[in-house]
Amino acid sequence: MPEAPFTPATAAIRLTHWLDAAAAAGLQRFPVDVEQLALYVGKELKWPDPIFQVVAADIPSFEGGLFHVEDQGWALLYNRKMTSEGRIRFTQAHELGHYLIHRLAQQEFQCSQADMVHWGPEMRSIEAEADDFASNLLMPMKQFRACTSASDIDFDVLSDASNKFGVSLTAAALRWIRSTEQSAVLILSRDGFMDWAISSDKARSNGAFYKTKGRVVELPSGSIAADESIAACRDGNQISLSTWFEHAHRDAVAREMKLVCENYGYTLTLLSLSNGDKAWAPRDWGDT
Ligand SMILES: [Zn+2]
Known part of the structure; x- marks a missing residue:
């Protein structure tokens, strides 16, 4: 029986279980190594079109992209000019979200800025879904709450x-x-x-x-x-x-x-x- 399609929440939960298990076996849990995860996920799910490449590229007009390549699977690209590790990680996770949630709907995705502002219950575009997934994957609620539960929040x-x-x-x-x-x-x-x-x-x-x-x-x-x-x-x-x-x-x-x-x-x-x-x-x- 085919599995139900992933939603942003179910995709993040599935990967979070894998990462928790890997951490229990001794691997570092945070920050999430999105590049390794992206190369692993399609094979683990036994999908015929895994992500075969995660690569920095000169792509002036967008921050990240996901492209289907005949007979190989998917290439995940991110903009070489991005200097912040955090932005790169979020962008990679955003593209991984497109792969898990939207890959049957489109052959390519070009994302101008994974600026995270579209995510939230009021927006349900595929960009919002990819941001929602990225946020859940990189900052799982349980660990995020434990880290920010101070009574007085500040910067x-x-x-x-x-x-x-x-x-x-x-x-x-x-x-x-x-x-x-x-x-x-x-x-x-x-x-x-x-x-x-x-x-x-x-x-x-x-x-x-x-x-x-x-x-x-x-x-x-x-x-x-x-x-x-x-x-x-x-x-x-x-x-x-x-x-x-x-x-x-x-x-x-x-x-x-x-x-x-x-x-x-x-x-x-x-x-x-x-x-x-x-x-x-x-x-x-x-x-x-
Ligand atoms: Zn996108």
């Missing part, structure tokens, strides 16, 4: 996680904001404007979110993020929540953390809110 905790799992700080921060039960908002900005802002489930249910898709949203004046004289505030400073969310109670206080990533020309901001603080505009209150 030092996330930086330690990014080192352990061999991913970018942004990938680790996204994993955290998507899975935490705390109320928090993660923002990536350039030149004073938000590229994107992602709220944890708790923050979203309290009305603390920004809509950035297709909009120009400026960083609020008075925020640490907007203050160009501050390059880093890794463990955070107290700030009035109403600086970020004008309808928040005027006594409500949040902790704002900031990191300027000069290599990539962007700033990461993490806002940590109290779970009870709400930011809805008055008319948005459900029962009034």
Whole structure:
């Protein structure tokens, strides 16, 4: 009987079991060696078209690709110009996700930026699925939680996680904001404007979110993020929540953390809110 097709979650779980077993036998568990795994996975699954090659290539217009080659299987390419090991690992894992989940639908995949922002329950494109798989494979929830369960999250905790799992700080921060039960908002900005802002489930249910898709949203004046004289505030400073969310109670206080990533020309901001603080505009209150 044919197996059910892989979903991002079932594919990551299958490979995570293999990697856990290999670690029990003495192999290093993290960071995941995606290159070795990619060359192994098709053979282990007894598929007729394994990945036969993982290679750095000069591919100016995209970061990663997966190409079917007649009679050989699949070639997994990644951009030679990428300098960050974390970006390379995530890109390779993203392409491995396409192989496991989407290879019957397409003969080739060219991925411009595995920027990880498409992943999450609200987007179900194949790019989002490949990112979702990569995130689950590289940062399994059990080990990720154990690494980030500090009561006060900050960029030092996330930086330690990014080192352990061999991913970018942004990938680790996204994993955290998507899975935490705390109320928090993660923002990536350039030149004073938000590229994107992602709220944890708790923050979203309290009305603390920004809509950035297709909009120009400026960083609020008075925020640490907007203050160009501050390059880093890794463990955070107290700030009035109403600086970020004008309808928040005027006594409500949040902790704002900031990191300027000069290599990539962007700033990461993490806002940590109290779970009870709400930011809805008055008319948005459900029962009034
Ligand atoms: Zn892709």
